[in-house]
Amino acid sequence: MLTGVAMAMGVVLGVVLATMWLSPNPLVSGASWFYIWLFRGTPILVQILFWFYLAALYPHVSIGVPFGGPELFGGASKDLIPPVVAAIFGLGFNEGAYMAEIVRAGINSVDEGQEEAAKALGFSRIQTMRRIVLPQAMRVIIPPTGNETISMLKTSSLVSVIAYAELLYSAQIIFSRNYKTIELLVVASIWYLAFTTILTIGQYYLERYFARGSSRTPPPSRIEYVVRNVFKLRSPREEGGMLPETPHAPGEPGR
Amino acid sequence: MNAPNAQRSMVEAVKVRKRFGRTEVLKGISLEVRPSEVMCLLGPSGSGKSTFLRCINHLERIDGGELWVDGELVGYREHGDKIYELRESEIARKRAEIGMVFQRFNLFPHLTAIENIALAPVRVRQTARDQAKDHARTLLAQVGLADRGDAYPAQLSGGQQQRVAIARALAMKPKLMLFDEPTSALDPELVGDVLAVMRKLAADGMTMIVVTHEIGFAREVADSLVFMDDGVVVESGAPAEVLDAPRHERTKAFLSKVL
Ligand SMILES: Nc1ncnc2c1ncn2[C@@H]1O[C@H](COP(=O)(O)OP(=O)(O)OP(=O)(O)O)[C@@H](O)[C@H]1O
Ligand SMILES: [Mg+2]
Numbered sequence: 001m002l003t004g005v006a007m008a009m010g011v012v013l014g015v016v017l018a019t020m021w022l023s024p025n026p027l028v029s030g031a032s033w034f035y036i037w038l039f040r041g042t043p044i045l046v047q048i049l050f051w052f053y054l055a056a057l058y059p060h061v062s063i064g065v066p067f068g069g070p071e072l073f074g075g076a077s078k079d080l081i082p083p084v085v086a087a088i089f090g091l092g093f094n095e096g097a098y099m100a101e102i103v104r105a106g107i108n109s110v111d112e113g114q115e116e117a118a119k120a121l122g123f124s125r126i127q128t129m130r131r132i133v134l135p136q137a138m139r140v141i142i143p144p145t146g147n148e149t150i151s152m153l154k155t156s157s158l159v160s161v162i163a164y165a166e167l168l169y170s171a172q173i174i175f176s177r178n179y180k181t182i183e184l185l186v187v188a189s190i191w192y193l194a195f196t197t198i199l200t201i202g203q204y205y206l207e208r209y210f211a212r213g214s215s216r217t218p219p220p221s222r223i224e225y226v227v228r229n230v231f232k233l234r235s236p237r238e239e240g241g242m243l244p245e246t247p248h249a250p251g252e253p254g255r
Numbered sequence: 256m257n258a259p260n261a262q263r264s265m266v267e268a269v270k271v272r273k274r275f276g277r278t279e280v281l282k283g284i285s286l287e288v289r290p291s292e293v294m295c296l297l298g299p300s301g302s303g304k305s306t307f308l309r310c311i312n313h314l315e316r317i318d319g320g321e322l323w324v325d326g327e328l329v330g331y332r333e334h335g336d337k338i339y340e341l342r343e344s345e346i347a348r349k350r351a352e353i354g355m356v357f358q359r360f361n362l363f364p365h366l367t368a369i370e371n372i373a374l375a376p377v378r379v380r381q382t383a384r385d386q387a388k389d390h391a392r393t394l395l396a397q398v399g400l401a402d403r404g405d406a407y408p409a410q411l412s413g414g415q416q417q418r419v420a421i422a423r424a425l426a427m428k429p430k431l432m433l434f435d436e437p438t439s440a441l442d443p444e445l446v447g448d449v450l451a452v453m454r455k456l457a458a459d460g461m462t463m464i465v466v467t468h469e470i471g472f473a474r475e476v477a478d479s480l481v482f483m484d485d486g487v488v489v490e491s492g493a494p495a496e497v498l499d500a501p502r503h504e505r506t507k508a509f510l511s512k513v514l
Contacts, residue, residue: 117361117420120312121375121427122351124344131378135365 002087002156007149009092014099018107019129021100032100039097041196042189048090048159087159095152102144106137265290265325265431265462266311272319273306280306282486283320288431288464288479293457295473295494296466298483299509304466307483308433311464312353313346324353325430351379354424358436360416362408368395368419369404372426380427387426394422398452414445418452425456432456434465468513474498482506 020032039047110133118128266288273281280303288294296304309315310322313330322329330346331338341349362371372391376382382390395404398418408416417437424432434453438446450472457463457476467473473480474494481491482501490497490506498514501507 111361113357113359113361114363116314117355117357117363119314119347120350120353120355121423122347122379123375124347127378131374132363136363 002084002091002159003149003153006088006091006095006156007152009088010095010099010148010152011145013093013096014101014103015134017096017100018103019126021104022107023125036097036100037197037200038193039094040101040200041193043192044090044094044155046189046192047094048087051086051089087156091152091156091159095148098148099145102141102148103134103137105144106139106141107133109140110136263289264323265292266464267323268307268320269322270320271307271310271317271322273303273310273315273317280486281310281317284483284486284488285320286481286488286491288462290462291460292478293461293463293465293476294479294481295477296464296481296483297468297470297473297509297513302483303486304483305435308355308435308464308466311431311433312350312355314350324349347379351375351427352430354421354427354429354432356417356420356424356432356434356437358439360408360413360420360440362416362420362423364408367405367407368400368411368422371408371419372423375423376426391422391426394425395419397425397455398422399448412445413441414448417441417449421449421452421456430462432461432463434463434467436466436468438467438469470498470510470514482509484509 017032017035020028021036023029023032107129114132114136115128118132123131264287266286268284268286270283270285271281272279272283284303284307286294296307298304306315310317311324311329316330327349328338329349330341332341332345333339362368363374366374369388369391372394373384373387376387376390377384392401392404395401398421400415400418400422403411403415403419408419411419421437437453438449441449446469450469453463453465453472454476465473465477477494479491480494480497482489482497482503482505484505490501490503497506498510501510
């Protein structure tokens with residue numbers, strides 16, 4: 001059950017994130033990039049603990065307000081986010097990040113001519129994705145998704161058998177230890193993020209190397225992509241501006 | 256701002272420029288296509304023919320000059336005396352009015368011939384499904400494939416696929432058709448069927464721009480012929496003129512190779 005719900009969440013999130021990542025809008029693709037970076041880069045257990053603690057702590061502290069801060073609202077924490085839901089959130093949001101990568105790989109496997117033909121017929125980007133690209137990407141998406149499901153099955157049993165007790169136990173510990181646990185988790189997560197960031201950079205250069213010649217325009221590495229998009233943000237396009245009136249553009253070699 | 260011949264030309268290019276990174280691929284292309292005219296575009300590989308076609312339906316954004324289709328600037332909208340870049344949905348709507356046929360057909364492999372043809376009318380134009388399928392059958396019959404409607408692209412020969420692709424473009428009732436080397440990927444014995452369909456289209460008054468190496472077709476069907484090389488129009492005129500009495504060395508050299 002846990003696996004089913006979390007996996008469904010992951011697949012839906014994955015499709016949405018992958019579509020967002022390929023969006024020409026820098027904010028949209030940036031958000032997707034950040035999500036994947038964060039959720040793929042931190043340990044799953046930390047994420048589950050996070051959701052659980054959020055539930056456990058929320059009635060007593062609000063973010064950024066140290067002890068003694070105003071109590072936002074009371075009531076039993078477990079009514080707000082019970083452990084099962086914390087586990088589903090943790091697994092589902094985490095899975096979304098992995099599925100996004102799988103879906104993206106599937107999308108990239110579809111011939112560029114397909115997108116071009118769809119665009120030429122007047123399909124919007126979303127329609128092209130939904131009607132043309134994704135159905136063809138499924139062949140590539142399904143096998144690793146099977147893997148993910150199996151792996152999820154194992155993780156979730158781990159979560160429900162071990163971590164569940166652990167959750168309750170450590171929740172008690174935090175209360176007795178002045179939140180040290182959370183600090184430790186945050187520190188550990190930062191280290192994980194650093195390492196996975198390095199691995200991610202490696203992955204993109206590898207991908208690009210093996211994608212050479214398979215595409216008219218080589219996909220920018222995710223890092224380059226973000227850098228370029230940030231740059232684009234800073235220099236807004238000439239909305240409502242001039243025509244691309246550059247017959248005598250500067251720096252043009254001229255013939 | 257007004258197109259020089261806004262009412263009379265279907266396509267009007269004025270010093271159109273396009274670059275990819277450092278390389279300038281189109282170096283100021285100017286030409287005009289009138290309604291119902293068939294223009295053939297010739298030129299060696301890499302001269303920018305495909306790029307120019309892709310600019311016409313805004314699959315590529317031009318970097319300079321002006322491009323008009325049916326009296327409207329490609330990719331821009333006039334409002335008062337200001338000019339705005341079109342939103343994505345507006346660009347899509349404009350593209351739907353221009354049919355495009357590709358060298359490698361680009362049929363959707365997960366859909367049958369009928370579905371390939373009916374999809375865009377249903378999804379882009381909100382035509383009723385039954386009506387779109389009926390129209391698709393009519394179009395399939397027109398391209399000589401009445402009995403292959405339920406076949407998937409992989410079950411069709413190259414020539415049949417290309418004829419389905421033409422029908423797919425026609426289903427949107429375009430005012431202009433762009434053909435990018437429609438017969439280059441075909442076995443010689445299949446070329447004739449595709450050219451026959453195109454010939455009929457031309458006779459029915461469709462405005463067409465055809466990138467092709469089929470000199471015979473160009474001579475017989477085209478109203479005008481443009482020879483491009485290295486991103487510029489080297490020579491243009493009536494097909495017989497350009498083919499039989501080319502004035503430029505580059506045209507001569509090219510023709511001696513393909514004829
Ligand atoms: N997306 C792109 N990025 C970079 N360069 C490109 C891109 N598309 C085309 N080019 C370059 O532009 C030039 C013109 O290409 P184009 O495809 O328009 O030529 P063509 O005349 O259609 O040639 P062919 O007869 O081989 O189809 C080529 O040198 C090509 O390398
Ligand atoms: Mg070409």
